[in-house]
Amino acid sequence: MARSVPFALLMSILLVPAVFGQTREAEIEAARSAKEKVLAPETVTKAEQVLRDIKDQKVLERLSTGFHGLRPKIGNMVTGAGFALGPEFYRADLLREHLEFRTSAGFSFGGSQKYEIEARFPKLASERLELEFVGSHRNYARLGYYGQGPDSLKIDRTNYRMEDTSFDAIVTTRVNGKIWLGASLGKFYSNPGPGNDRRYISTERKFTAAQAPGIDIATNYIRPSIFAQLDYRNDPLGPKAGGNYVMQYSWNDDRKLNQYDFRRLDIDLQQYIPFFNRTRIIALRAKTILTDTDRNESIPFYLQPVLGGSDDLRGFRPFRFTDRNMVVYNAEYRFEVFAGLDGAVFADAGKVFPRRGMLNFRDLEGSVGFGLRFNVKNATFLRIDTGFSHEGFQVWFKFNDVFNQRRFGTSTGQPVY
Amino acid sequence: MRYLWTLVLIPLSLAGQRFYADDPLEFEPKPRNVPMAANRKLSDYYDLFSNQFGRPGERNSELGEPTRAKGVSTLGEPMQGAWWMKRHYYKRMSLEALQLGAGGRTPPSEGKWTIVSAKNEGVTPGFTVVDGAKRMFFVKFDPMSNPEMATAADAVTGRLFHAMGYHVPDNYIVYFSEERLEIGKDVKITGMLGKKRPMVWADVEEILRKVPKTADGKYRATASLALPGKPIGPPRYFGTRADDPNDVVPHEHRRDYRGLHVIDAWLDHDDSRAINNIDILVKEGGAQYIRHYQLDFGSTLGSATAKANSARSGTYFFSWKESAAQLFTLGLYVPYWAKADYPKFESIGKFEYKVFDPERWVPEYPNVAFLNRLPDDEFWAAKQVTAFTDEELKAIVAKGELSDAKAAEWLWRCLVERRNKIGRAYFTKVLPFDEFRVEGGELRWTDLPAKLGYWGETAVDVQWSSFDNGAGRKSPIAGQSGTKLPAMREGYWCATLTSRSKKTQTIDVYLRYSGGETAVVGIDRTW
Known part of the structure; x- marks a missing residue:
């Protein structure tokens, strides 16, 4: 019996770690032992796997890149053309990423077509020089026209077809990180015709050639231009501070009829005034297009500046006003809702006018409204704006920043873009 | 038969005991061999969405009784090993050692x-x-x-x-x-x-x-x-690795992960997500095990690596409440972080201390380990943050090799002031005592805020108890108060410190008297 006591104690000491663990270490080891029995490969869920593979395999990049550069292109048509779709071929990696090449065709349910081809060399002279060749053919079947001048009536809405072809070469040099200078030279062929929107009368049936110059005849232009830009916005894709000042002067030489020569000055001034650490921004823009002609010359109505739509007077229909000159002032108060969404309250004021001397703040049309801007990495990918004016209200779904525009080149020289 | 009962009862009593003979355990037990551990990548997008809109891991907010940090010794310190090691707070590092990193x-x-x-x-x-x-x-x-x-x-x-x-x-x-x-x-x-x-x-x-x-x-x-x-890929802030036998504590309950919230707030490490950590399969002594690293500190201290950090730092990308407030007031409601004033130091980015509020700071999106933190987790981290002296911080900032002396001065100033805000914030949430020890027959401790000059000593009452280690029961000793140790026999004893100004803040300090030696073996905090 006496021998049994130490035996029992010994047994208990030996058994304790195995059964219950008499030390903290044994307790941890017991947990490890239990885990060791159920070891399994570390995995991720299906959903995570998919998301991971999308990134690793650069699926989004490949989708945007397309199959060997071929991909669908949605939209990119003039407002009012209807839903548009077409193929695009795009390669940004040619010549060791020194040549970007793009060509596309777009077709809208409203009967419009657009074909483009573009070759761009963005990295010449250590990325200080860009050279771009652009060609396009557009057949817009139903552009709106309300008559010339600030007093045109909403009820006078008509529509016309605009068929044009252009070729341009653009050279741009970066003076420093903020200043760009450039020039372009291009050829432009225009051919207006009857619109296909049966809801509205065709333009040539309502307006005479005197009221809508150039409506009855096709012509073509040589159009050289020079331009300059001072851009010190903090982020051009989603500016929150800084300014962007663009000026372009172009000569439009009517080579066919010699009666529609004109010169055009585009000025676009944007200023972004941030406060509360760029979570609140006052965004201001003043934009004007001024034209002039020699005596006895006029400007085709479809090359005259227009006003109204998602990017300027948001309470009015697209192309609501047309005349030889235009000016628009926009002010937005933008506020951050969360990292991916900004809200905005805005006011627009602008007018078209026949003589440059009327560039002033009198007789402006106005609209006000509010909007939401969804963004990824600061760049707006969806903008929903609702604008109100004395002509009613407009709701815009757009996939760009409201003041965004191509830096310069041909876009400002064409009737619509 | 009597011996048979002995055989059964001794283990049973040991099983229920609060302290084991090897408590407090300083180091994790020697790691077991990890037989298989393949590299597995995580998706940063999934991490964002699952944490922002899902509820991964075990959340303290959903538990009736919050889970105290696990993987810690009975003194409340993480055990040294694959995750963490005792360094500067516990054994002061020289300036040179701090600079060497x-x-x-x-x-x-x-x-x-x-x-x-x-x-x-x-x-x-x-x-x-x-x-x-x-x-x-x-x-x-x-x-x-x-x-x-x-x-x-x-x-x-x-x-x-x-x-x-x-x-x-x-x-x-x-x-x-x-x-x-x-x-x-x-x-x-x-x-x-x-x-x-x-x-x-x-x-x-x-x-x-x-x-x-x-x-x-x-x-x-x-x-x-x-x-x-x-x-082999990053560890998550929740759960355990399925292929690691040594990883037995859910990460959201690890003190060294919960406490990171405070450390990340100090350093504005708002990019503290899974993919900025990495698990490494290391071989030592013929066996291999997983060591867990923190990585990619380029997005800290005002930097967002590729640009200056956003002023949003310290707030979630998205939160229902703040978003609704900003939307429906048309931006008239301005969140506190948006009012910060950042000096223009390109080499710093956006880093400041005046608006910084450690209690409101959060990373870019919810992190369950951070959300699970309790005041004792925060205290543990805060004592490490406040362990750096002004001089030590200056020496470490010098390793940033900033060519603009004013920028370096600003960075140092921010670290000092943010450190102090952290000390002041978290040392009020628990009784801020640490480094308990027995000296000259008395129980002594360090009153951290008093030592650091944040405020004067915190007055406490001390009540002694004997402690039944098997039953986990304290029996107060009548008339035994003050820091002087009571007359002890072999066994466990407990000093309960109660704040005189806030009675809910207490610390139970457990002592083991064995072989004529008295040792502090456990600490329990309430708040």
Whole structure:
């Protein structure tokens, strides 16, 4: 019996770690032992796997890149053309990423077509020089026209077809990180015709050639231009501070009829005034297009500046006003809702006018409204704006920043873009 | 028969006991061999969405009784091992040791660096190079807009993390000229559209064109020595690795992870997500186990690696309440963080201390380990943060090698002031006593805020009890109060310290008297 006591104690000491663990270490080891029995490969869920593979395999990049550069292109048509779709071929990696090449065709349910081809060399002279060749053919079947001048009536809405072809070469040099200078030279062929929107009368049936110059005849232009830009916005894709000042002067030489020569000055001034650490921004823009002609010359109505739509007077229909000159002032108060969404309250004021001397703040049309801007990495990918004016209200779904525009080149020289 | 009962009862009594003979355990037990652990990558998008809109892990907010931190000793300290080591707070490091960080003695060698891979995309461009001593380094640059910013942030934060006990890589700020680089054999680079192609010298030039140069025409970068072992993907902030037998504590309940919230707030490490950690399979003594590292400190201290940090730092990308308030007031409601005033230091980015509020700071999206933190987790982290003296912080900031003395001064000032805010915030939530010890027959401790000069000593009442280790029951000893130890016999004793100003704040300090020696073996805090 006496021998049994130490035996029992010994047994208990030996058994304790195995059964219950008499030390903290044994307790941890017991947990490890239990885990060791159920070891399994570390995995991720299906959903995570998919998301991971999308990134690793650069699926989004490949989708945007397309199959060997071929991909669908949605939209990119003039407002009012209807839903548009077409193929695009795009390669940004040619010549060791020194040549970007793009060509596309777009077709809208409203009967419009657009074909483009573009070759761009963005990295010449250590990325200080860009050279771009652009060609396009557009057949817009139903552009709106309300008559010339600030007093045109909403009820006078008509529509016309605009068929044009252009070729341009653009050279741009970066003076420093903020200043760009450039020039372009291009050829432009225009051919207006009857619109296909049966809801509205065709333009040539309502307006005479005197009221809508150039409506009855096709012509073509040589159009050289020079331009300059001072851009010190903090982020051009989603500016929150800084300014962007663009000026372009172009000569439009009517080579066919010699009666529609004109010169055009585009000025676009944007200023972004941030406060509360760029979570609140006052965004201001003043934009004007001024034209002039020699005596006895006029400007085709479809090359005259227009006003109204998602990017300027948001309470009015697209192309609501047309005349030889235009000016628009926009002010937005933008506020951050969360990292991916900004809200905005805005006011627009602008007018078209026949003589440059009327560039002033009198007789402006106005609209006000509010909007939401969804963004990824600061760049707006969806903008929903609702604008109100004395002509009613407009709701815009757009996939760009409201003041965004191509830096310069041909876009400002064409009737619509 | 009687002996049989003895056989049964002794283990039973041991099983229910509060303290074991080896408490407090200083180190994790020797790690078991990890037989299989394959590299598994996580998706950063999934991490964002699952944490922002899902509820991964076990949340304290959903438990009736919050889960206290696990994986800690009975003194409340994380056990040293694969996750964390006791360093500066526990045993003061010299200025030199603080500056050296996780290594500090083996920068890339002179001579040619051979590029073995390169990255011309992503957040920042970079190379992987092998130096003359055949060591591999990951080379990362500052953004053009903010020279010195990301490299300085990495250098400073990496050293602070190391001093606070975390495993971090051995990183160096290096300066080099283009001539030092050469392209290795068969090196490929991924083009802008995702296709791999042979790397040519023009690719090196293009990468270098995107990064700033120093006044003397050199490139400045962080060179991070490749960690010894095999990378097997990041640990998550919740759950455990299924292939690691040593990983038995859910990460959301680890003190060293919960406490990171406070540390990350101090250093504005709002990018503290899973993919900025890494598990490394290391071999030691013929066995292999997983060590857990913190990585990528370029997005700290006002830097967002590729640009200055957003003013949003310290708030979630998205929260219902704040978003609704801003939307429906048309922005008239301005969140507190938006009112911060940042001085213009390109080499710092956006870092400040006046608006900083450690209690309101959160990372970019919810992190369950951070959300689970309790006041004792915060206290544990805060005592480490406040362990750095002004002089020590200055020495560490110097390792950021900022050429603008005013910027360095600002960075140091921010670290000092934010440190003090953290001390003041978290030392009020629990009784801020630590370093309990027995000296001269009395129980002594360090009153941290008093020692650091935040405020005067906190008055407490002390009540002694005997402690039944098997039953976990305290029996107060009548008339035994004050710091003087009671007459003890073999066994366990407990001193309950109660704040006189806030009675809910108590600390139970457990002592074991054995063989004539008295040792502090356990601490329990209430708040």
